[in-house]
Structure formats: C-alpha cells, structure tokens
Amino acid sequence: MTLLPFKRDQFTWLGYVMLAYFAYLQSAMGPLVNFLRAELHLTYSEGGFHGTGYAIGMITAGVIGGAVTRRWGRRVTFWGGGAGMGLGALLLLVGQHLLVTVMGAYVMGAIGGLFLATINATLSDQHSQHRAIALTEANIYASISSTFAPLLLGGFAAIGLRWRSAIFIALAAWIILYIGRRETSIPTALPSDPETKRKGSSRLPAAFWAYWYLGMCAGALEAGIGFWGADFLNKSVKLPLETASGLVSVMFGAMVFGRIVGSRLTRTIPTHRLVVGTTLLIVLGFPIFWLSSVPALNIVGLFIVGLGMANLFPLSLASATGAAPFQADAASAYISLGIGLSILVVPQLIGFIADRAGIHTAFGLIGAIAIVAALVAVANARLFGAQQA
Numbered sequence: 001m002t003l004l005p006f007k008r009d010q011f012t013w014l015g016y017v018m019l020a021y022f023a024y025l026q027s028a029m030g031p032l033v034n035f036l037r038a039e040l041h042l043t044y045s046e047g048g049f050h051g052t053g054y055a056i057g058m059i060t061a062g063v064i065g066g067a068v069t070r071r072w073g074r075r076v077t078f079w080g081g082g083a084g085m086g087l088g089a090l091l092l093l094v095g096q097h098l099l100v101t102v103m104g105a106y107v108m109g110a111i112g113g114l115f116l117a118t119i120n121a122t123l124s125d126q127h128s129q130h131r132a133i134a135l136t137e138a139n140i141y142a143s144i145s146s147t148f149a150p151l152l153l154g155g156f157a158a159i160g161l162r163w164r165s166a167i168f169i170a171l172a173a174w175i176i177l178y179i180g181r182r183e184t185s186i187p188t189a190l191p192s193d194p195e196t197k198r199k200g201s202s203r204l205p206a207a208f209w210a211y212w213y214l215g216m217c218a219g220a221l222e223a224g225i226g227f228w229g230a231d232f233l234n235k236s237v238k239l240p241l242e243t244a245s246g247l248v249s250v251m252f253g254a255m256v257f258g259r260i261v262g263s264r265l266t267r268t269i270p271t272h273r274l275v276v277g278t279t280l281l282i283v284l285g286f287p288i289f290w291l292s293s294v295p296a297l298n299i300v301g302l303f304i305v306g307l308g309m310a311n312l313f314p315l316s317l318a319s320a321t322g323a324a325p326f327q328a329d330a331a332s333a334y335i336s337l338g339i340g341l342s343i344l345v346v347p348q349l350i351g352f353i354a355d356r357a358g359i360h361t362a363f364g365l366i367g368a369i370a371i372v373a374a375l376v377a378v379a380n381a382r383l384f385g386a387q388q389a
Helices: 010-040 044-072 074-094 098-126 128-158 165-181 194-199 206-235 241-247 249-265 271-291 295-323 328-357 364-388
Strands: none
Touching (some): 010 074, 010 098, 010 128, 010 165, 044 074, 044 098, 074 098, 074 165, 098 128, 098 328, 128 165, 128 295, 206 271, 206 328, 206 364, 241 249, 249 295, 271 295, 295 328, 328 364
16 A cells, blocks of 8 residues: 655644644643632532543543444534533633532533544544554644643733633634634545444454553553642652642653654654553653652653653554544544543542552552553554554
8 A cells, every 4th residue: 555645734733723722621620620629618529529520521422422423423523522622611610619610520521522532533534544643743732732721820820810811712712713714624434344344343443442451551641640740759759849840840841842753753663663662661761750769860750751651642542543444433432431531540549549558659550550551562562563564
C-alpha cells in the first residue's frame, strides 16, 4: 500500500483546536473546585465529589458513546459535545448548591467524554495511515492549552478580576469557532469492514483491548501524579507546599516537550516500538522521583516520567483505533470509559493507602502501574507489532 503524505486540512486544524478547548476546561476543573470550596464553604470530601462526578460522566460516555454517535452522527456529537461541555462548565460557575455544581462536573464528563471520543475517532479515520502523527500533534495543543487554565484562573483572581473570567474566555472561543467554522465538513466513519459484516460480529479485536489497557494506564499515571504529586513532594521530599505545587508543572512541561519530539518520531519509527520506549522511560524515571533523597533528583525523575507519559496515551490511542479501523467511534468511546475508570479509582486508592501507610508508600502503586504497563507494551509489540509496522 502506497503511503500518502500527511496533510492537515480544515477539519484537522479544527480538531486540534477543539481538543485544546476540551483540555483547557478539563484542566480548569481542579483549581476551579478550590475556588468553589471557598465560596460555598465546602469540605474536602464535598469538593472531591466533583472529581467523582466527572469520572462517572466519562464512564457514562464510554458506555453509550458508540450508540449515540451511530444514532445522531459525528456532526451532532462534535458540535453538541463541545456545547455540552461548555454547559457543564457554566453550571459549575453559576451553581450555588453542591448538587448543581456536581451535576455540572458530571455533564462535563459525560458530554465532554463523548466530544473527546468524536474528536479522536474522526482524526483517526481521517488520517488512517498517519493517525499516530495526527493524534500526537493534537495532544501537543491539548497539553499547551491545559497549562493555561490554572494560570489564568489564579492570575485573574490575583489581579482582582473574577476567576470565572478564565472560563468565560473558553466559552466565548467555542461560540466564535461555531459561528465561523460550523460549515466545516466533518469526516464520516470508515465503511464497515466486509469481513466483519459477513461474520455478523462487531466485537473489538484483542489488539484493541491490549492497547486500551495501556491507555487506561496512561490515564491512571497522569491522574495519580497530577492529583497527589504536590502532596508527595511536600510530605515525602519535604519541600514547602507552595514550591511543591509549582514543581508539579515540571511533569506537564515535560509532556509538552515530549509530545513535540514524539510527533516527529512517529514519522520514522513504528508506533508499537515508541509505545515500548515511552513505558521504559517511565520505569526509568519513576524510581529517581520516588526514592531519591535529593530534591533536585526527585525533580529530574519527575521530568523523565513526564517525558514518558507524554506519548503513552496518544500512541496507545493510535494503536487501539488502528486495531479497529472500521469501529473508531466505538473504540474511542471505550477509551473514554477507561480514562473515567482511571480518574475514578486511582487517586482515591492512593489516598486510601496514604491514610494508612503514608504518601510515600502509596506512591508505590504508581510504580506498579508503570511496570505492568511496560510489560504489557513489550507483549503487545511482540504479539501485534507486525500489524502496525
């Protein structure tokens, strides 16, 4: 088969921008809840309900996403998903009761998860031969965008403007995009595989589930370190909390850099080999981050972990959807389900262990997830690598 050159058309750029919009609102939710806790006088547990609501919403999107997209089509789930995620964010802004704000978080997860699945599936179908390049590039913009939300929320509050302005900016951007780009053609799903239709089966192949698991590991690693990393640096490494909170951004900075490099490597190195490399980077960096008694080395380890985490999700996503090219909508929906499960379970499990054995011991769970991910990546490369070469 002739390999066509990678080409970014109008929808490619629109998909990149929309994924950045999704990432901005998603990353805003954590710091936004801190402002809500102060305004509504919520406890830590009540504040935590928002993360739970968001995760359950993502799981909902994973369960029903494929059926919704088949029923209504990608144009509805693309533009409607973006609007729905904005609606959920708006409920967080205006809600003056815990039930309303938690419902907002759930709507962000459920409709936003459907939105995310549609973006990923459509980019994957559109750039089938180069899906790894497209998905990695899209996640570069998502990573950059996700760093701005906490900065703008805190920045607006610090200079005396309402912190809600940071969210209104994103909602206004979506409205402008909709007005200006609503006529952009949304690529349809690839036609059904004749062999699958002949057999009458729509089950996703084993290769999909193998890489789906790695995508879930990626979500677990990012959720665990993102949620508890500052507390680990404070309690275990003995850094001041303000310093520890700022240094967690080292991981996200490394992820931006790693995705920029990864988007170039996907042009010359098979995806399954890159997946193995990303997991080995995490396994290399995590012990330095976890076990070092020198703060500078802890941060070096965190940077290496971020480099590895940078491409684990987009490459696993590319491999998973590549394993089921005629079922991209269902595949992407199940990936949203995996992310939701990771967000729901892993931070809470780390917190449960930390309450009983300390945060340092609890972070051993992150190391265990990284090791299992590396073993699965190597096994996947041996079993399914020839299909992706």
